[in-house]
Amino acid sequence: MLARFAAAVVCIVTQQAFAESASLVGSWHADDGRTYYEVHFRPNHTFTLFARMSTRNPELAVAQMGEQSGTWQIAGDRIVLDSAEISPKRQSRVSLRFQLSDGSLRLQRFYDTPRTDTYRRLHLPVCAEFxxxxxxxxxxxxxxxxxxxxxxxxxxxxxxxxxxxxxxxxxxxxxxxxxxxxxxxxxxxxxxxxxxxxxxxxxxxxxxxxxxxxxxxxxxxxxxxxxxxxxxxx
Incomplete structure (x- = not known):
């Protein structure tokens, strides 16, 4: 009986994680007026994150773009990102708290985890017939x-x-x-x-x-x- 109950709990948790993963897949962006963030979660559980100065920033200047790429997975209320930073080259793992609600994504900041940004879906052009x-x-x-x-x-x-x-x-x-x-x-x-x-x-x-x-x-x-x-x- 306990074994069946445990199996049922595992099944429910797995289904919830799968549903959240499916909801997370896609492109998202956030802009706090100083920094612009863009993250792409792909169905194969790879991701790319860009960070650059916002075009709304009053101190607009030429600056190098931050870029991370790697793999992602959901663990409870967190996204675990294993990534390689492009410049400077280094490996990292970070666990970020997230929340999906009403078409928006609240996500701890990759470079400054005490802060949280609200992301909106980014609707990119597609090439439907190819x-x-x-x-x-x-x-x-x-x-x-x-x-x-x-x-x-x-x-x-x-x-x-x-x-x-x-x-x-x-x-x-x-x-x-x-x-x-x-x-x-x-x-x-x-x-x-x-x-x-x-x-x-x-x-x-x-x-x-x-x-x-x-x-x-x-x-x-x-x-x-x-x-x-x-x-x-x-």
């Missing part, structure tokens, strides 16, 4: 044009020109603001964007492998656990 890039006919001509997506916490538009110039626009504040000019090329399923020498991004470049394509969308990966959807702007 096929594998291996079966798609792609060349630079098919990529020329304007594409919009949410890339590394920013709503960004990429305007690819036939002469291999590309202009990047930010839409974080609602309007369309030019912030970068670069060059681009496409080869063997990979889009490479290289900024100019005087650019704030001069020490880095974007390298996307195309994973899937649709009639007006692309799904790309930058080599991390993240994938990004770009939709063509007509």
């Amino acid at each position: 096929r594998s890039a291996a079966h798609a006919v792609l060349d630079e001509r098919t990529l020329v044009g304007r594409w919009r997506g949410h890339y590394r916490t920013h709503d960004t538009e990429f305007s690819f020109e036939p002469d291999r110039r590309v202009t990047l626009y930010s839409r974080d504040l609602g309007d369309r603001r030019k912030f970068e000019e670069a060059t681009w090329h496409f080869s063997r399923g990979v889009i490479t964007i290289k900024p100019g020498k005087d650019s704030l991004m001069s020490d880095s470049h974007i390298r996307w492998r195309i994973l899937r394509t649709g009639s007006s969308c692309l799904v790309v990966s930058d080599g991390s656990e993240m994938s990004y959807t770009l939709r063509r702007v007509e």
Whole structure:
């Protein structure tokens, strides 16, 4: 009898954890006016967390983005994150108290656990009808044009020109603001964007492998656990 009761309790707890895991999966963001946080919980129990200065911050300045990636699991009222920080490189495990309620997520702050942030769901663009890039006919001509997506916490538009110039626009504040000019090329399923020498991004470049394509969308990966959807702007 006791064995059956214990088994029933384990079953109920397991079902609750599964339900909470399913509710947690997706993309979330929080902004306290000074720091912007974005976390992506994937169905395979991997996650990516970004932290950067908020565009609402009165002391807005160029600063390095914090980035964590790893695995997540639920243990009672906590999310256990095993992660590797990108810069500086280090391993960590942290247990954060969380609460899901009315479409919001209250979560202890990764970098400052005494504080709690309220996250809202982030509705990202999708590429609903797609096929594998291996079966798609792609060349630079098919990529020329304007594409919009949410890339590394920013709503960004990429305007690819036939002469291999590309202009990047930010839409974080609602309007369309030019912030970068670069060059681009496409080869063997990979889009490479290289900024100019005087650019704030001069020490880095974007390298996307195309994973899937649709009639007006692309799904790309930058080599991390993240994938990004770009939709063509007509």
